[in-house]
Amino acid sequence: MSNLSVSLFGYTLKNPIIPASGTFGFGYEFSEYYDINCLGSIALKGTTLEPRYGNPLPRIAECPAGMINAIGLQNPGAEAVVNDELIKLSKVYEGKVIANVGGHSVDEYVKAVEIVSKSDMVFAVELNISCPNVKGGGLAFGTDPKTAENLTREVKKHCDKPLIVKLSPNVTDVTELAKAVEIGGADGISLINTLLGMRLCLKTAKPIISTIKGGYSGIGVYPVALKMIYDVYKVTKIPIIGMGGVSSAENVIEMMYAGASAVMVGTQNLIDPYASKKIIDDLPKVMERYGIEKLSDIIGRAHNA
Amino acid sequence: MREEVLKVISNEPIAKDTYKMVLCGAAEKQKAGQFVEIKLDGFTLRRPFCVADQDGDRISVVYKVLGAGTRAMTEIKEGEELNTLTSLGNGFNLTLCDRPLLIGGGLGIAPLLYLAKELKRQGKSIDIILGAKNKDELILIDEFSKFCNVYPATDDGSLGFKGNTVALALTVEGDYDGYYACGPEIMLKNLSKLSIDGEISMEARMGCGFGACMGCSIKTTGGYKRVCKEGPVFMRSEVLYE
Numbered sequence: 001m002s003n004l005s006v007s008l009f010g011y012t013l014k015n016p017i018i019p020a021s022g023t024f025g026f027g028y029e030f031s032e033y034y035d036i037n038c039l040g041s042i043a044l045k046g047t048t049l050e051p052r053y054g055n056p057l058p059r060i061a062e063c064p065a066g067m068i069n070a071i072g073l074q075n076p077g078a079e080a081v082v083n084d085e086l087i088k089l090s091k092v093y094e095g096k097v098i099a100n101v102g103g104h105s106v107d108e109y110v111k112a113v114e115i116v117s118k119s120d121m122v123f124a125v126e127l128n129i130s131c132p133n134v135k136g137g138g139l140a141f142g143t144d145p146k147t148a149e150n151l152t153r154e155v156k157k158h159c160d161k162p163l164i165v166k167l168s169p170n171v172t173d174v175t176e177l178a179k180a181v182e183i184g185g186a187d188g189i190s191l192i193n194t195l196l197g198m199r200l201c202l203k204t205a206k207p208i209i210s211t212i213k214g215g216y217s218g219i220g221v222y223p224v225a226l227k228m229i230y231d232v233y234k235v236t237k238i239p240i241i242g243m244g245g246v247s248s249a250e251n252v253i254e255m256m257y258a259g260a261s262a263v264m265v266g267t268q269n270l271i272d273p274y275a276s277k278k279i280i281d282d283l284p285k286v287m288e289r290y291g292i293e294k295l296s297d298i299i300g301r302a303h304n305a
Numbered sequence: 306m307r308e309e310v311l312k313v314i315s316n317e318p319i320a321k322d323t324y325k326m327v328l329c330g331a332a333e334k335q336k337a338g339q340f341v342e343i344k345l346d347g348f349t350l351r352r353p354f355c356v357a358d359q360d361g362d363r364i365s366v367v368y369k370v371l372g373a374g375t376r377a378m379t380e381i382k383e384g385e386e387l388n389t390l391t392s393l394g395n396g397f398n399l400t401l402c403d404r405p406l407l408i409g410g411g412l413g414i415a416p417l418l419y420l421a422k423e424l425k426r427q428g429k430s431i432d433i434i435l436g437a438k439n440k441d442e443l444i445l446i447d448e449f450s451k452f453c454n455v456y457p458a459t460d461d462g463s464l465g466f467k468g469n470t471v472a473l474a475l476t477v478e479g480d481y482d483g484y485y486a487c488g489p490e491i492m493l494k495n496l497s498k499l500s501i502d503g504e505i506s507m508e509a510r511m512g513c514g515f516g517a518c519m520g521c522s523i524k525t526t527g528g529y530k531r532v533c534k535e536g537p538v539f540m541r542s543e544v545l546y547e
């Protein structure tokens with residue numbers, strides 16, 4: 001019997017597969033398609049203190065190996081997430097989840113984290129300091145190491161649960177950011193968020209999405225993500241949750257070799273609603289093919305190979 | 306939503322740059338106004354199309370060649386199998402009103418064919434305004450004429466009323482207590498000029514098509530709603546255009 005379980009901050013996940021924030025809503029709607037209790041955990045849609053509509057349409061542009069989105073953190077606000085969305089999720093999901101929090105100011109991040117981290121269903125909070133789609137915030141916190149460190153420290157003071165900081169690939173050296181948030185007190189790091197990108201309409205020469213630029217994700221970003229996870233593993237001691245372009249069980253194993261303790265699946269859920277489940281179902285036979293008995297043994301294996 | 310592999314029965318042009326594709330193997334009866342999403346080889350995102358008709362396990366879609374994806378669709382041969390998501394979205398409310406007017410513009414005519422058949426089965430008499438730029442672009446008119454009273458409207462006056470569908474609807478609205486409409490955004494928006502309310506079927510660029518990404522959310526009087534999940538059919542009065 002292959003052992004798929006991994007542990008994050010003392011919480012045991014039955015497998016390392018977690019749908020990534022923004023690609024799985026608040027989870028419960030996927031229970032119409034399959035039993036979501038097979039998932040390691042779920043990362044909730046990015047949540048802010050106040051409700052947000054997000055950006056005007058169009059918010060989506062297709063790419064040959066992925067997509068660009070400019071959702072702009074549409075969500076019903078932190079209180080409604082705890083009082084409505086998580087209640088609905090608790091009816092169909094027995095496990096615990098990762099709340100994902102975005103914001104425009106330190107104060108806003110802190111207040112939203114205080115609200116979501118109180119929920120019993122939340123075992124960790126993921127701080128999104130890398131969203132390219134909100135003006136005057138998000139990414140601004142994720143590109144300067146000092147700013148990221150200070151935000152992490154402030155939020156950590158008000159967070160009852162382990163704090164994961166989600167890093168942006170849109171920086172010169174992601175390891176500087178990783179080191180900074182570790183110093184700031186982060187319990188874990190997740191990466192990568194989307195890469196900045198754009199598409200133009202061939203007929204009008206105008207940008208396809210309303211905000212001109214958006215976040216690029218999907219299978220095309222996989223090697224970029226893998227390299228960043230590999231680099232960050234070398235400079236930090238805290239667990240890494242890897243993501244970016246994952247579409248198969250093989251991708252998961254490779255990402256764990258690079259240093260990921262758990263792996264998030266994003267865009268692939270949008271293309272194939274069963275993607276996360278299929279990857280979990282495939283893991284045992286792919287592990288067997290490569291002689292892996294215990295998945296947690298392979299975390300960071302690339303660094304000793 | 307249901308993931309199904311459907312087999313192509315036929316894929317033929319029916320007008321300039323417009324094709325009808327018939328797929329078989331659908332397990333569920335689709336509601337009029339629901340849509341399907343087709344995965345095309347070599348393209349990341351699925352392409353959404355309204356159900357234009359259903360007969361047993363056979364679903365038809367009518368599509369216009371717009372970009373690379375729909376162009377690739379024209380090459381699909383009989384017998385090929387397509388990975389599809391079916392039963393997407395809410396569909397039209399078949400008991401919206403007693404005396405409905407149907408209003409279709411451009412490609413928006415397609416989903417109204419299946420709707421008209423469903424309403425006819427309820428014993429309703431169907432009046433439909435079909436609009437296009439010109440006579441050649443007016444699709445499905447013969448199919449509708451078999452069982453509906455068709456009122457064509459063309460921008461250049463090459464067939465029927467000279468002018469757009471909303472202008473024509475304004476001249477006859479007194480005879481109806483509601484409408485169902487599908488067509489270009491400007492048409493749907495202008496339907497607010499009518500004194501009666503009705504249902505409109507909307508489009509948006511979609512990331513997923515089943516409610517997961519928030520790529521398609523619009524503002525309504527009842528808050529934010531997803532075109533793919535709470536829609537694509539909304540009451541006209543509920544949609545807040547920017």
Ligand SMILES: Cc1cc2nc3c(=O)[nH]c(=O)nc-3n(C[C@H](O)[C@H](O)[C@H](O)COP(=O)(O)OP(=O)(O)OC[C@H]3O[C@@H](n4cnc5c(N)ncnc54)[C@H](O)[C@@H]3O)c2cc1C
Nearest residue numbers: 062350353354355367368369371372373374375508509510
């Ligand atoms: C609910 C719904 C029902 C639809 N029903 C029909 C129908 O019955 N018949 C028909 O001909 N067309 C319909 N459309 C529009 C159709 O989906 C697009 O024309 C098609 O996706 C274009 O693909 P492409 O590769 O040719 O164009 P490209 O521009 O190359 O496509 C690039 C990307 O943009 C998206 N896209 C481009 N134009 C549109 C558009 N107008 N609406 C939504 N997404 C778009 C594509 O899906 C793809 O992801 C519908 C759209 C929606 C949302």
Ligand SMILES: Cc1cc2nc3c(=O)[nH]c(=O)nc-3n(C[C@H](O)[C@H](O)[C@H](O)COP(=O)(O)O)c2cc1C
Nearest residue numbers: 020021022046069128192193217218244245266267
């Ligand atoms: C439609 C969409 C919405 C997203 N929303 C969020 C979000 O709210 N918060 C966040 O931290 N990341 C968000 N992301 C980023 C993903 O969680 C993930 O980091 C990124 O897409 C890379 O993984 P992938 O290539 O597997 O999609 C979003 C991505 C997509 C495609």
Ligand code: FES
Nearest residue numbers: 513514518519533
């Ligand atoms: S297209 Fe993803 S929510 Fe509608």
